[in-house]
Amino acid sequence: MASAAEQLAANLNFGAFAKATELKKRIWFTLGALIIYRLGTYIPMPGVDALMLAELFRSNQSGVLGMFDMFAGGALGRMTIFALNIMPYISASIIMQLMTTVSPRLELLKKEGEAGRKKMNQYTRYGTVLLAALQAYGIAIGLEGMSGGGGAVVTEPGYFFRATTVITLTGGTIFLMWLGEQITARGVGNGISLIIFAGIVAELPRSLASTLELGRTGAISVFVILILVILVVGVVTFIVFVERAQRRIVVQYPKRQVGVRMFGGESSHLPLKLNTSGVIPPIFASSLLLLPMTVVNFGSADGPGWLTTVTALLGHGQPLYLALYVAGIVFFCFFYTAVVFNPVDTADNLKKYGGFVPGVRPGKNTAEYLDHVLTRLTVVGAIYLSAVCLLPEILITYWAVPFYFGGTSLLIVVSVTMDTIAQVHSHLLAHQYEGLIKKARLRGRTR
Helix, strand or coil: CHHHHHHHHHCCCHHHHHHCHHHHHHHHHHHHHHHHHHHHCCCECCCECHHHHHHHHHCCCCCHHHHHHHHCCCHHHHCECCCCCCHHHHHHHHHHHHHHHHCHHHHHHHCCCHHHHHHHHHHHHHHHHHHHHHHHHHHHHHHHCCEECCEECECCCCHHHHHHHHHHHHHHHHHHHHHHHHHHHHCCCCHHHHHHHHHHHHHHHHHHHHHHHHHHHCCCCHHHHHHHHHHHHHHHHHHHHHHHCEEEEEEECCEEEECCEEEECCEEEEEEECCCCCCHHHHHHHHHHHHHHHHHHHHCCCCCHHHHHHHHHCCCCCHHHHHHHHHHHHHHHHHHHHHHCCHHHHHHHHHHCCCECCCCCCCHHHHHHHHHHHHHHHHHHHHHHHHHHHHHHHHHHHHCCCHHHCHHHHHHHHHHHHHHHHHHHHHHHHHHHHHHHHHHHHHHHHC
16 A cells, blocks of 8 residues: 555656646635735725834834734735734634633533534634734724824824724634635645745745845845855755654554454554644744734833833843743643644554554553653754744844744745645545546446
8 A cells, every 4th residue: 555655646747736626726716815815915904094104114123013014924014904914813722722721611622523623613713803803902002102203103093993993903804714714625735824824925025125135235245145045045954854854653563363364463653743733833922922012012102111111122132032932932832742642542542453662561651652752852843943933033133134034934934835735745646546446447347
């Protein structure tokens, strides 16, 4: 079976893609949905002076808002209907997953299969609406307090502006949540990840142009730009290498006799990825930092002194921000790994089907062994993610490099690209198998 699968995978070419009608429909649907998302990032929110906001935003884009704007694909800097992007949904997902560890009712709901999953998704949607409304109201209050040399950002402040802002931004987030679910069900890849991916990639050309402009004006030397190019290539190579790295635990199945035939006696392996949590920890950690700091950063100009101090401490490159960011990444590495991989359940399944790890007793000892190996892998994965995600902070602090060349954005782009390509290959492989099954049936009928 393994050799047949490898042979089919080797034969995947453009001709196979041309014949995969369903895959082409999925790809076109995904592209169309992402185009709709990008068009929405240019629809302005009513009641805001876009020119005045852009001027004020340029002076603050190196802070937390610049990071938020990266995930939003520039929609926050233009204050469009998708300014909140999909971040409230991610924050609601974090809260829901945390609640499953402390609430017995939600834990039982999680184990109910498809029905429980749908119920939890419904709770996540409710939480998304609540968080989006709170963040939108905070943005409305912050916008009303912002002003520059040319006047106020909001033309007509008041309750009507706040209500329209909350409705507009919350509606935009709900639409993106629905669009991401449609991409997941009818397109290729994870819809939420692809939306964030599209926002980052769309802003890369502008960031590249601004970096080259800094080199032309002498703000950054040509030598530094060459170092940056080499660094980007090196980071991409490193990310691909680590994301594909696995620890393969050998699993042996004993021989058993059924009638006169002998079954089993084979050895397989249990693959454990070095970075089991994937790109989730940096996204979760950054979204948790952005959730309270969205309102704080908007109101720090006219707020009390302690608020200004907190905002300064949580700026890019500051020790407090870096410490909280790394702590969030490490926490979500372990938390999300525990969510997606349960050593006890895996050990029970191996024991149920007669499998065992050589040198380790089945059952509890196997679970402890798997937990030990997974903990060590997660430590290495957390160090890797922290190192990659701290790279943009160093570049911004010392070289004033645009944030898009940082490790976080490259991590998201490379990881989502690899996952999407893997799903395309799986669809092509399934199409190849369907073709072989149809040919076998036709040959059987002709005989």
